[in-house]
Amino acid sequence: xxxxxxxxxxxxxxxxxxxxxxxxxxxxxxxxxxxxxxxxxxxxxxxxxxxxxxxxxxxxxxxxxxxxxxxxxxxxxxxxxxxxxxxxxxxxxxxxxxxxxxxxxxxxxxxxxxxxxxxxxxxxxxxxxxxxxxxxxxxxxxxxxxxxxxxxxxxxxxxxxxxxxxxxxxxxxxxxxxxxxxxxxxxxxxxxxxxxxxxxxxxxxxxxxxxxxxxxxxxxxxxxxxxxxxxxxxxxxxxxxxxxxxxxxxxxxxxxxxxxxxxxxxxxxxxxxxxxxxxxxxxxxxxxxxxxxxxxxxxxxxxxxxxxxxxxxxxxxxxxxxxxxxxxxxxxxxxxxxxxxxxxxxxxxxxxxxxxxxxxxxxxxxxxxxxxxxxxxxxxxxxxxxxxxxxxxxxxxxxxxxxxxxxxxxxxx
Ligand SMILES: *Cc1c(COP(=O)(O)O)cnc(C)c1O
Numbered sequence: 392x393x394x395x396x397x398x399x400x401x402x403x404x405x406x407x408x409x410x411x412x413x414x415x416x417x418x419x420x421x422x423x424x425x426x427x428x429x430x431x432x433x434x435x436x437x438x439x440x441x442x443x444x445x446x447x448x449x450x451x452x453x454x455x456x457x458x459x460x461x462x463x464x465x466x467x468x469x470x471x472x473x474x475x476x477x478x479x480x481x482x483x484x485x486x487x488x489x490x491x492x493x494x495x496x497x498x499x500x501x502x503x504x505x506x507x508x509x510x511x512x513x514x515x516x517x518x519x520x521x522x523x524x525x526x527x528x529x530x531x532x533x534x535x536x537x538x539x540x541x542x543x544x545x546x547x548x549x550x551x552x553x554x555x556x557x558x559x560x561x562x563x564x565x566x567x568x569x570x571x572x573x574x575x576x577x578x579x580x581x582x583x584x585x586x587x588x589x590x591x592x593x594x595x596x597x598x599x600x601x602x603x604x605x606x607x608x609x610x611x612x613x614x615x616x617x618x619x620x621x622x623x624x625x626x627x628x629x630x631x632x633x634x635x636x637x638x639x640x641x642x643x644x645x646x647x648x649x650x651x652x653x654x655x656x657x658x659x660x661x662x663x664x665x666x667x668x669x670x671x672x673x674x675x676x677x678x679x680x681x682x683x684x685x686x687x688x689x690x691x692x693x694x695x696x697x698x699x700x701x702x703x704x705x706x707x708x709x710x711x712x713x714x715x716x717x718x719x720x721x722x723x724x725x726x727x728x729x730x731x732x733x734x735x736x737x738x739x740x741x742x743x744x745x746x747x748x749x750x751x752x753x754x755x756x757x758x759x760x761x762x763x764x765x766x767x768x769x770x771x772x773x774x775x776x777x778x779x780x781x782x783x784x785x786x787x788x789x790x791x792x793x794x795x796x797x798x799x800x801x802x803x804x
Pocket of ligand 1: 626688
């Protein structure tokens with residue numbers, strides 16, 4: 392099990408158990424695991440990396456892992472020798488069994504296990520534009536733990552489970568993802584509730600970091616490059632941190648994989664900040680964001696960009712790049728991927744594929760480099776062949792002008 396101490400990624404102070412912030416600066420809390428060697432255990436799914444997850448126990452009914460395989464189809468199209476694909480989603484022919492079809496499941500399983508280990512009575516509160524809420528709804532329905540989901544009304548159709556829904560309360564937010572975050576924040580500050588924590592949640596980051604660990608386990612080396620589509624960038628931070636742990640083992644060299652993180656322009660705050668755009672230039676409302684995006688799960692107005700241990704630190708320290716991908720490029724990358732690899736993918740993942748194509752065309756990656764492409768979601772169509780989906784009903788609609796007391800009454804009723 393993962394024994395660890397918690398340290399601030401900014402000033403390095405030791406933090407108290409369970410802390411989500413540092414009293415001295417805005418740095419992300421980071422787990423420092425006692426086990427320094429990389430030695431996966433004989434356990435199912437992500438639990439085989441339990442020494443580097445902030446959990447004591449594990450649940451055999453949750454924790455499906457990503458699957459990493461060597462590409463032949465897309466690799467041939469792009470003329471790459473060593474292209475590896477990490478697939479998070481449903482594709483049983485490859486061993487991928489995430490029924491909510493995105494890598495947010497890598498976050499939900501360890502987060503719920505951590506809460507179980509802590510024997511807390513608090514109810515978890517999650518704000519999401521869709522994929523995170525779906526992952527938590529499914530995992531909590533399996534484990535029987537309660538959860539409250541805040542989801543923009545326009546994203547409610549993304550909510551479904553493949554098992555009988557458990558103690559899942561759905562709040563439809565009249566507004567966008569940022570409004571859902573605000574309302575969830577109000578509720579989770581009340582006693583008896585607990586925020587999921589976003590990038591500050593170490594279970595979320597270390598769960599997502601298993602994408603990199605699965606690659607190392609299967610292919611015995613760290614990739615030279617890592618490609619991912621980002622909204623908040625938490626997955627990028629997670630892979631950076633997992634890489635540092637692998638380097639700390641001593642057997643896998645000293646070089647960090649270069650992070651190639653991609654956003655969907657023009658709704659691309661991380662891309663804008665990376666290029667030093669001014670506040671005026673970052674007027675996303677003028678573009679009507681997130682409407683019209685190839686995938687709006689990639690739009691986050693307040694990404695953990697400049698905080699110590701955040702996206703900027705991760706990209707700079709790995710000599711990485713940030714890409715801006717428009718809808719046309721994302722759509723053609725999606726067609727290319729689905730044809731060459733033979734599986735449907737979520738539109739967000741296509742943004743990463745487009746960044747890889749851009750990097751190949753621009754010569755940022757070499758033909759013989761070891762490349763890990765994170766296909767963060769897919770297999771929704773494939774899932775429909777094997778499992779029926781149950782739509783989650785919206786229990787209550789709230790706007791920013793409403794008081795969460797209405798919600799509390801609903802919960803107590
Ligand atoms: C959330 C999400 C992303 C972006 O993840 P980050 O948290 O920004 O790293 C990419 N793809 C899919 C399918 C997602 O659900």
